[in-house]
Amino acid sequence: MLILELYIFVLAGFVGYMVITKVPPLLHTPLMSATNAISGISLVGSMAAAGSHRGTIATILGFVAVVCATTNIVGGFLITDRMLKMFKRDVPKK
Amino acid sequence: MRELIVGLSYVGATFLFIIGLRGLTHPDRARRGMQYAAFGMLIAVCGTLINHEIVDYRWIGAGLVIGALIGYPLGMWVPTTALPQRIAMSLSFGALAAVLVGVSEYYHAFHGGEGSIPTATMAALAFEVLLGSLTVTGALMAFGKLQEILPSQPITYKGQNAVNFVLFAGAVGLLIAVVIHPEMTAAFYGMMGVAAMLGILMVIPIGGADMPVVVALLNSYCGLAASATGFALGNSILIICGALDGASGFLLSILMSKAMNRSFANVLFGAFGGGEPAAAAAGGSALPVRSISAEDAAIQLAYAKLVIIIPGYGMAVAQAQHTVRELAELIEKRGGEVKYAIHPVAGRMPGHMNVLLAEANVPYDRLYDMDEINGEFPQADVALVIGANDVVNPAARSDPASPIYGMPILDADKAKHVIVLKRGMAAGFAGIENALFHASATSMLFGDAKTSLMKLVSEVKAA
Numbered sequence: 026m027l028i029l030e031l032y033i034f035v036l037a038g039f040v041g042y043m044v045i046t047k048v049p050p051l052l053h054t055p056l057m058s059a060t061n062a063i064s065g066i067s068l069v070g071s072m073a074a075a076g077s078h079r080g081t082i083a084t085i086l087g088f089v090a091v092v093c094a095t096t097n098i099v100g101g102f103l104i105t106d107r108m109l110k111m112f113k114r115d116v117p118k119k
Numbered sequence: 120m121r122e123l124i125v126g127l128s129y130v131g132a133t134f135l136f137i138i139g140l141r142g143l144t145h146p147d148r149a150r151r152g153m154q155y156a157a158f159g160m161l162i163a164v165c166g167t168l169i170n171h172e173i174v175d176y177r178w179i180g181a182g183l184v185i186g187a188l189i190g191y192p193l194g195m196w197v198p199t200t201a202l203p204q205r206i207a208m209s210l211s212f213g214a215l216a217a218v219l220v221g222v223s224e225y226y227h228a229f230h231g232g233e234g235s236i237p238t239a240t241m242a243a244l245a246f247e248v249l250l251g252s253l254t255v256t257g258a259l260m261a262f263g264k265l266q267e268i269l270p271s272q273p274i275t276y277k278g279q280n281a282v283n284f285v286l287f288a289g290a291v292g293l294l295i296a297v298v299i300h301p302e303m304t305a306a307f308y309g310m311m312g313v314a315a316m317l318g319i320l321m322v323i324p325i326g327g328a329d330m331p332v333v334v335a336l337l338n339s340y341c342g343l344a345a346s347a348t349g350f351a352l353g354n355s356i357l358i359i360c361g362a363l364d365g366a367s368g369f370l371l372s373i374l375m376s377k378a379m380n381r382s383f384a385n386v387l388f389g390a391f392g393g394g395e396p397a398a399a400a401a402g403g404s405a406l407p408v409r410s411i412s413a414e415d416a417a418i419q420l421a422y423a424k425l426v427i428i429i430p431g432y433g434m435a436v437a438q439a440q441h442t443v444r445e446l447a448e449l450i451e452k453r454g455g456e457v458k459y460a461i462h463p464v465a466g467r468m469p470g471h472m473n474v475l476l477a478e479a480n481v482p483y484d485r486l487y488d489m490d491e492i493n494g495e496f497p498q499a500d501v502a503l504v505i506g507a508n509d510v511v512n513p514a515a516r517s518d519p520a521s522p523i524y525g526m527p528i529l530d531a532d533k534a535k536h537v538i539v540l541k542r543g544m545a546a547g548f549a550g551i552e553n554a555l556f557h558a559s560a561t562s563m564l565f566g567d568a569k570t571s572l573m574k575l576v577s578e579v580k581a582a
Contacts, residue, residue, distance in 0.1 A: 027239045030350055030358055037359040040137060041366030047144040050374075050463055050488050053470030054202060056143050056367060057338060059153055061209050063136050064364040066160065067216045067345045069129075069167040070352050074223040075182060076173035080230070083223045088178040090219035093212040095186020096193065101209060102157045103194025104202075108474050109150040111199075115482035 055108045062101025068094035121171055128166025129356040135159025136360065140367075146483050163356060199478045200435050203467040204265035207258045207334055210341045214254035217344040218311070221248040224351060229304055240351055241301045245294045247347035248307070249314045253290075254340040256318030261333055264322070265467055271327035279324055286317045328432070328509070330467045332375040336383070339368025371469050378463035378489075380515075380526035408544065411562035413571065416538050417578030423500035426450055426457045427492065429529055430472050431465050433506015433541070437568035440479040443505065446572055447481070449579045455500075459485055460492040460529050462510035493530050502534035504555075506541070506568050512553045522551060537561040540571050 048056050071094050074087030135155045142152015173179070197205045221244050228236045236244070263269035293310035297303055325333050346361025348354075376383055420426060428447065434440060447457040459481065465472045473486055496502060504511055511531040514521035531537055532555050539556060541563060555561055564571050 026353065027350075030353070030355070033355050034346060034350075034358050034362050037362035038366045041140070041363035042370060044137065044140050044144070045363075045367045045370050048140075049144070049146075050461070050470060051473045051483055051486060052143050052146060052149060053371060054206075054468060054474045055149065055153075055470070056140075057206055057334070057371065057469065058202075058209075059140065059143060059156065060338065060342070060364045060367040061206065061213060063139070063156060063160070063360050064213050064342055064345045065216075066132070066136075066163060066356055066360040067213065067220065067348055069163060070220045070348050070354060070357055071182070071216055072164075072167050072179050073170060073172050073352070074220050075178040076175050078174050079223070079227045082230070083227045084175075084178055086219045086223040086226070088182050090216040090223070091179055091182025092186045092189070093216040093219070095183050096190040097209050097213050097216070098160055099187045099190025100193035101190075102153065102160070103191065104197065104205070105153050106150060106157075107195065108199070108202075108477070109146070109153060111474065111477040111480075112146040112149070112483045113477070113480070114147070115484050 051112070052109075055105050058101050058105045058108065062098055062105060065094045065098035065101060068098060121169055125166045125170050128162050132159035132163035132166075133356055133359050135162070136363065140363065199474050200438060201266075202474060203330060203334060203471060204262050206468060207262040207265055207337070210334070210337050211255050211258035211262065213341045214251045214258065214337075214344055217341075217348050218248055218251035218255060220348055221251065221351065222311070225307060229302060236301045238298060238301075242298045243347050243350035245297050245307070245310065247344050247351055248311050249290055249294055250340050250347065251344040252311045252314035253318040253321075254337050254344060256315045257322045257333075258318075258337045258341070260319055260322035261330060261337065264325075264327065265330060273326040274323045279320075283317065283320055286313055286320065290314045290317060327467065328464070329379075331464050331469050331471075332372050332379070332383075334468050335368050335371035335375055337368070339365050339372060342366070342368055375464055375469060378527060380523070408556060409562050411538065411564050413564060413574035413578050416562065416564050417575050417582055419501055419536055419538065420446070420450055420455075420503070420575065421453055421579045421582040423450065423455050425495070425499045426455055426501045426503055427460050427496060427499045427531075427534065428457060429460045429462075429465075429502060429504045429507050429511060429531055430476065431462075431505065431507025431510065432467060433508075433568050435466055435471065435475055435506070437506065439505065439569040439572050440475045440481075442569055442572040442576060444476070444479040444481050446576050446579065447485075449576060453579075457485065458487055458492060458495070460489065460502075460531075461486055462489055462507070462529055465507060465510055489527060489529055496530045496533040499534040500536060502531040502537045504531055504537065504539040504541075505572070508541075508553055509551065511555050512551060513558075514551065514554050518554075531555060532558055532560070535560065539563050540568050541565060542567065 071090035075091050136159050139152045139156025142148045264271045290313040293306045297306040342361045342364025349357030461472050513532045515523045515526040515528045
């Protein structure tokens with residue numbers, strides 16, 4: 026199981042590296058906010074912690090983690106979209 | 120059956136995330152790509168909701184609602200000038216989520232749960248909590264510095280690196296101890312505390328202009344912490360997204376360090392700028408400086424065929440990007456061409472200047488990276504430097520004694536004329552005298568960047 030997970034990690038890191046190398050410096054700020062929003066996927070782990078009856082402390086920790094992760098997802102995708110909306114091509118002069 | 124649906128939703132989400140990141144390779148496709156990614160996130164979250172481990176939805180629902188309520192203003196209302204601190208804050212949130220999940224897992228196992236944890240899982244948990252805590256406090260410190268709640272100058276003291284090293288060694292030592300003896304709860308929480316301290320102390324000596332590297336590096340840590348969470352929970356989508364985030368942060372920090380010709384170690388342990396102000400001050404003030412009036416500068420701009428604008432952090436501070444665009448449009452109307460030269464580390468985070476100018480409606484095909492534009496400076500009639508300093512210092516090319524020697528710069532000094540908008544003659548962040556300001560082709564237009572630009576706009580209109 027561990028070895029399989031390490032395979033996944035290494036391959037995903039490699040894919041990430043290849044894709045992100047091609048992102049132009051123009052879009053580096055949206056890239057940061059986008060990866061930040063995507064890493065909000067830790068929400069799925071937080072949800073399991075907040076919703077699986079493991080005692081009050083575990084639930085509260087999970088709850089705060091859900092809040093943090095959701096904040097990043099919602100805020101991250103919104104701000105990325107807001108930024109990307111601003112990047113416009115030159116309109117041909119009349 | 121449920122397991123399968125959850126699993127498939129994660130596979131779909133992963134696919135959409137990678138498509139989304141792929142979209143970011145071109146500004147025309149980027150928005151659509153990120154919409155795919157957001158949709159992927161929705162699929163993954165809905166998939167998780169039917170996970171059989173989850174028996175109680177009240178806390179989850181409350182968390183989702185509160186998170187969305189906090190996230191919305193952070194996404195929609197934060198001004199673009201505040202983006203660097205906004206990103207630093209969200210890095211801190213992301214890392215906090217990872218730490219809390221880790222602590223919750225550990226707590227569950229040792230206070231009421233099985234009372235034991237397999238070694239591999241424990242190692243992943245410990246790694247997650249160590250990196251996560253470090254990132255939480257480190258990113259908060261970066262946020263404080265960028266927001267200027269904390270002084271943005273490097274704070275240094277004697278034996279700083281030794282203290283940090285001892286803390287680092289201590290955290291690693293506790294990590295090893297807790298992996299071997301997972302039941303040592305004191306070691307686990309102690310490691311968390313030491314890592315949090317280290318996060319604070321590591322960022323304290325780092326100055327404002329080095330922030331792009333730090334923010335990128337923290338981004339990478341945050342991703343690795345999320346990935347470790349995936350290992351601990353046996354959840355592949357977390358491993359994958361963490362790895363994507365980690366790779367992105369890592370790549371950006373390499374690019375940023377390269378753009379400053381410095382190693383990671385140098386950024387983290389060098390405390391640039393605090394060290395050698397004496398040497399810089401000695402040679403400087405005697406050199407001649409030519410100042411220029413807004414009228415004369417405006418005439419040069421009005422009759423120029425090619426103007427290259429070099430924005431720096433000073434433009435962001437003065438919120439002058441809209442006035443810059445106005446000036447550029449006037450020059451274009453008179454038949455001149457305007458290009459923008461963006462240094463990779465201009466501003467306080469990777470790509471900061473591009474977003475500011477895009478916000479001011481500058482078309483993105485006018486924004487040029489350093490390598491694309493450097494060959495054009497000799498043809499430029501005017502290079503207009505707005506609040507940038509070290510990134511145009513020719514000493515980086517010519518003076519092996521200079522602390523920034525070897526750093527790739529924008530060759531503004533090769534333009535026929537250089538006009539520098541600057542508050543006063545204070546040295547740049549690095550505390551280094553800039554030979555460009557004393558060159559014979561250079562004229563200085565002193566004053567607040569925005570006020571100067573507004574004067575230029577009205578003068579160019581009149582010219």
